[in-house]
Amino acid sequence: MIFNERLRALRKERGWTQPQTAEKLSIAYRNYQRLEADGNTPNFANLVQIADLFGVSMDYLAGRTDNWEVNRGAGHRVLLSSELEEETTEIEALLRQVIPAALAAEGVDMPCEVDVLLTDGAGIHAINLAQRGVDAPTDVLSFPMLELAPGDKPSPADADPGTGLVPLGDMVLNLDRVKSQGEEYGHGPKREAAYLAVHSVLHLLGYDHMDEGPMKAQMRTREEAILAQLGITRG
Numbered sequence: 001m002i003f004n005e006r007l008r009a010l011r012k013e014r015g016w017t018q019p020q021t022a023e024k025l026s027i028a029y030r031n032y033q034r035l036e037a038d039g040n041t042p043n044f045a046n047l048v049q050i051a052d053l054f055g056v057s058m059d060y061l062a063g064r065t066d067n068w069e070v071n072r073g074a075g076h077r078v079l080l081s082s083e084l085e086e087e088t089t090e091i092e093a094l095l096r097q098v099i100p101a102a103l104a105a106e107g108v109d110m111p112c113e114v115d116v117l118l119t120d121g122a123g124i125h126a127i128n129l130a131q132r133g134v135d136a137p138t139d140v141l142s143f144p145m146l147e148l149a150p151g152d153k154p155s156p157a158d159a160d161p162g163t164g165l166v167p168l169g170d171m172v173l174n175l176d177r178v179k180s181q182g183e184e185y186g187h188g189p190k191r192e193a194a195y196l197a198v199h200s201v202l203h204l205l206g207y208d209h210m211d212e213g214p215m216k217a218q219m220r221t222r223e224e225a226i227l228a229q230l231g232i233t234r235g
Contacts, residue, residue: 002063004038010054011036025049044232045190052093058101062231075111076100077165082118084175091118091175091193098194098230099171102201105226110154113165114204116197121176139177140196144169148206150218169204171197194232198223 011021022032027046034040035050042050042061051058059065078099080092099114119127125137132141145167146158154166173196175189182192199219207219 001039001041003042003061004036004040006061006063007050008036010050010056014054021053024053044194045188047231048090048094048097048190051097058097058230075165076103076108077111077113079113079115080118081116083123084118084120086175088118088175090190091173091178094190094193095173095197098197098232099201101230102198102226103168103205105229106153106201106205106222108153108205110156110159111165112154112168113160113163114168114201115170117170117172118175119172121174124172124174124177127172137174137177139174139181140200141172142169142200142203143171144204144206146204146206150202150205150207150215150222152206171200171204173197173200191232194230195223195227198226 011018014021016024018032018036019029022029025032025046027049035042035046047058047061051061057065076099078096080095082088082092095116099116103112117123121137124139124141125135127141128134128136128138131143146154146169148154154168158166160167173193175193178189178193178196182189185192202219202222207222208215
């Protein structure tokens with residue numbers, strides 16, 4: 001399997017032993033051995049960890065491309081900040097992979113910048129009230145900078161002259177809901193965070209789901225297609 005071959009090659013390029021790599025990934029040595037064994041498939045959490053450790057894309061690891069930077073898309077930038085005291089390194093690594101990949105899946109070839117704030121239920125409640133007049137928490141909020149329709153792409157005219165990047169908008173992610181909904185739906189917090197990030201990217205690109213009809217169905221179809229392309233399953 002291509003994944004196993006590429007993992008072995010990346011490890012050897014760094015000059016690391018299997019035990020050293022297992023330690024860097026914070027997984028048991030025996031479990032790491034299985035990852036390198038021919039025919040074994042990593043779960044999504046392992047794929048994110050490995051991609052972040054070696055600085056390559058998940059598409060490259062999975063054998064979907066020979067370009068190890070593919071998930072970086074057209075030079076998209078994800079700016080992350082956190083209001084939380086807890087460690088968020090794994091979620092941040094996930095978002096740095098998923099957000100550019102979602103933009104690439106939508107065919108966005110202008111380099112974009114997305115600002116992401118990680119917060120909790122109280123934090124997103126306050127933002128929801130101040131910005132939208134909604135006195136309740138939610139799982140994710142999206143604040144687009146551009147007025148796009150589904151399928152539209154940012155143009156060079158939308159770019160910031162100082163950075164060359166299109167300021168696509170802001171995303172606020174409630175990690176309390178990420179954990180509780182991941183548990184409720186049985187697929188864990190990382191899959192839930194990935195889903196909400198893709199959902200928010202589509203909002204930034206003009207998708208909406210205010211009705212229960214075609215627009216909501218269109219958005220859900222794109223969400224599932226992008227998650228499937230990334231190899232993010234409900235399992």
